[in-house]
Amino acid sequence: MSKVVERFLNYIKYDTRSDENSESTPSTPNQIEFARMLAVELKSIGMENVSLDNNGYVMATLPSNMDRKVPTVGFIAHMDTSPEMPGKDIKAKIVENYDGGDIILNSEKNIVLSPKDFPELSSYIGKTLITTDGTTLLGADDKAGIAEIITAMEYLVDHPEIPHGTIKVCFTPDEEIGRGADHFDVEKFGADFAYTMDGGPLGELEYENFNAAGVKVVINGINIHPGSAKDKMKNSMLIASEFINMFPKDETPSNSEGYEGFYHLVSINGSVERTELRYIIRDFGKDAFAERKAFVRRAGETLNQKYGEGTVEIEIKDQYYNMKEKIDEARHVIDIALEAMKAEGVEPKIKPIRGGTDGARLSFMGLPTPNIFGGGHNFHGRYEYIPTFAMEKAVEVIVKIAEIVGKR
Structure with missing residues (x-):
């Protein structure tokens, strides 16, 4: 040996x-x-x-x-x-x-x-x-x-x-x-x-190698007794599902290879009042990487306009280049x-x-x-x-x- x-x-x-x-x-x-x-x-x-x-x-x-x-x-x-x-x-x-x-x-x-x-x-x-x-x-x-x-x-x-x-x-x-x-x-x-x-x-x-960033998304809801929730409850998990569905379906790890980048939903942890999503973003090109981060922020802004400012909070941290x-x-x-x-x-x-x-x-x-x-x-x-x-x-x-x- x-x-x-x-x-x-x-x-x-x-x-x-x-x-x-x-x-x-x-x-x-x-x-x-x-x-x-x-x-x-x-x-x-x-x-x-x-x-x-x-x-x-x-x-x-x-x-x-x-x-x-x-x-x-x-x-x-x-x-x-x-x-x-x-x-x-x-x-x-x-x-x-x-x-x-x-x-x-x-x-x-x-x-x-x-x-x-x-x-x-x-x-x-x-x-x-x-x-x-x-x-x-x-x-x-x-x-x-x-x-x-x-x-x-x-x-x-x-x-x-x-x-x-x-x-x-x-x-x-x-x-x-x-x-x-x-x-x-x-x-x-x-x-x-x-x-x-x-x-x-x-x-x-x-x-x-990839340019890489980690994303933390916090979605803030309002919990009201379901019997009197009409026009008052804001279910953060349902808003989270809207956020997730805004992402392109084919830009995930399981649908990409070579030089193709992706968004990857890593974890979900939620309740009516608060849901936290963790993503990682990857792309080889500097401009494409910047656009991916901008896309995430725009998705949050769209939902804040719909549900009220502060509903979606997004934190993006670059990891490596x-x-x-x-x-x-x-x-x-x-x-x-x-x-x-x-x-x-x-x-x-x-x-x-x-x-x-x-x-x-x-x-x-x-x-x-x-x-x-x-x-x-x-x-x-x-x-x-x-x-x-x-x-x-x-x-x-x-x-x-x-x-x-x-x-x-």
């Missing part, structure tokens, strides 16, 4: 789910426990300036072995796993020499990972896969990225003949709840550019990743992220940070799996990026 696989199987023993309802940083104490372990491991493989701050960010440095100054490159991964699925007591299953058929994850609960549902499995016939047992997620998002980065750093320490400049690594908390870059100290990190090892299948390279405009200013960062992938026999698959990463926010904080594959599939759920050779290729790509930067 390769070192990267051993590390990954050890890391997924830690339950590091983040918690969006927590106001602490990190949002769960288990992330700090995992961070402490990673800091010890980084020291043990020969990394320098290893630190763990009060917010749970682990940073370390591999010094340059060059006799001239070259750019400093960083590699970043996040420690938390999604709160959408249990991440405790993960019982990973290793499927060697996959035969292309159904994989029984859990016979008792009849949970099957099937190429009928996930046709990309057919690409991995003859390969070794790591899957869940059907009751938890696997944690490849992003413990695979952490394992790949540390294994690559260890390889560079053990092979000083490979030229490289200064390399920085950072492991962040709470990426899954949108807070991964909240307390990231870009100046302390000290890289000229970086890569998040947080992508999906082998070959993915992403430097475009499309990193493409920042990456375009540092195109060499993409060129280096492409060169490294091709050198290691990996076919690059450039595609937009229909979501966001720490790299999107970091790019707007002065650190251009595109996203590279970690190798996994079906993140955040019971059908998550990862081919072991994809993790090994990710290690090779990290090493090659370091070497390319060192030779420039």
Whole structure:
């Protein structure tokens, strides 16, 4: 078993789910426990300036072995796993020499990972896969990225003949709840550019992502005894249904792909007097993103004109922006990743992220940070799996990026 696989199987023993309802940083104490372990491991493989701050960010440095100054490159991964699925007591299953058929994850609960549902499995016939047992997620998002980065750093320490400049690594908390870059100290990190090892299948390279906003809609009603409610009651839930029906039916996640944006109703909680709706808004284009936010506000204004001012209250908060405009200013960062992938026999698959990463926010904080594959599939759920050779290729790509930067 390769070192990267051993590390990954050890890391997924830690339950590091983040918690969006927590106001602490990190949002769960288990992330700090995992961070402490990673800091010890980084020291043990020969990394320098290893630190763990009060917010749970682990940073370390591999010094340059060059006799001239070259750019400093960083590699970043996040420690938390999604709160959408249990991440405790993960019982990973290793499927060697996959035969292309159904994989029984859990016979008792009849949970099957099937190429009928996930046709990309057919690409991995003859390969070794790591899957869940059907009751938890696997944690490849992003413990695979952490394992790949540390294994690559260890390889560079053990092979000083490979030229490289200064390399920085950072492991962040709470990426899954949108807070991964909240307390990231870009100046302390000290890289000229970086890569998040947080992508999906082998070959993915992403430097475009959604512009994103969160929307809170509060609809205020008036509750009157139904026996005497004529012309007095204002049922906030019925007004909420009007609001929902004002949105275009085909601009939802289930009806969009590629570069198409959407409005996504995430939750409803209501009574006659008060109903709260939560939406997220996503679009790749800056102008289209602005128009989507304006549409939401116009919908609220229309209902306020109908039912009275203050009936609908809307709060919109931008969450992150499309990193493409920042990456375009540092195109060499993409060129280096492409060169490294091709050198290691990996076919690059450039595609937009229909979501966001720490790299999107970091790019707007002065650190251009595109996203590279970690190798996994079906993140955040019971059908998550990862081919072991994809993790090994990710290690090779990290090493090659370091070497390319060192030779420039």
